[in-house]
Amino acid sequence: MFSRLREDIASIIERDPAARNAWEVLTCYPGLHAIILHRAAGWCWRHQLKWFGRFIAYLTRILTGIEIHPGATIGRRVFIDHGFGVVIGETADVGDDCTIYQGVTLGGTSLSKGAKRHPTLGAGVIIGAGAQVLGGFTVGAAAKIGSNAVVVKEVPPGATAVGNPARIVLKQTHTAQENAARLFAAYGVSPDGDDPLSKALHGLIDNAAAQELQISKILAALKCAGIGCETMAGLDKFDPASLNRMVE
Incomplete structure (x- = not known):
């Protein structure tokens, strides 16, 4: 005892x-x-x-x-x-x-x-x-x-x-x-930190940011080739850093 x-x-x-x-x-x-x-x-x-x-x-x-x-x-x-x-x-x-x-x-x-x-x-x-x-x-x-x-x-x-x-x-x-x-x-x-929902949201935001960068490069390449492409309003307002801070 x-x-x-x-x-x-x-x-x-x-x-x-x-x-x-x-x-x-x-x-x-x-x-x-x-x-x-x-x-x-x-x-x-x-x-x-x-x-x-x-x-x-x-x-x-x-x-x-x-x-x-x-x-x-x-x-x-x-x-x-x-x-x-x-x-x-x-x-x-x-x-x-x-x-x-x-x-x-x-x-x-x-x-x-x-x-x-x-x-x-x-x-x-x-x-x-x-x-x-x-x-x-x-x-x-x-x-x-x-x-x-x-x-x-x-x-x-x-x-x-x-x-x-x-x-x-x-x-x-x-x-x-x-x-x-x-x-x-x-x-x-x-x-x-181990919140799976927070980690999933961070992953989605990072993925969206990577896609945004890739699209910007494609648009730049099209412009250099002389192909015009209309840009949608508001796309420049996407801020992955601020979104990541919101779900921390």
Whole structure:
């Protein structure tokens, strides 16, 4: 028990720059308190002391603002940062080294008792503040869920999910330096931005700018050949740089 507690404290100090020392983490971090009390509630639940398990979970919610069903499975070194408003359902499975911020719900969309109703998080998943992960699917290892995203379908390992409903950005190849920067992304926010809609719009704008340049060269060649071509009014007002800034 004490070895796991030391692990938990060390992982919090590693991931939270505001954590100054082990004593402060042990006494002032409600996420850690919720995890410790959940282990007691889970023991009661697994040994058919279900009312005691639910009662410990109820007290935990009062003390920490974090609600974890005693039937949920929580891995090692899980960090619930700030934590107020976090809800983790009965059949949820949270893998090792996951980070969950305040206001997150790992919820279920099925009313079938005994079924897998809540999500499974692979190792190293980061879920940003206010995100809702709803359903009995899997969020792959090292995936990131952006703040306030609403995820209702499986997320591949290493991918990022952002928006409502969540859009999935598949993992791309990065240099060693970029991988080090992406190893832990606070609140699920990547350094280079991962909104797929924004990236698609940037691509379309750049493509339109390239076509505009190509058309200008064709018109210039036609003019040199003595072939007149009427220019439509307003074409000179196309400004890809300003459009790119609008969708950043």
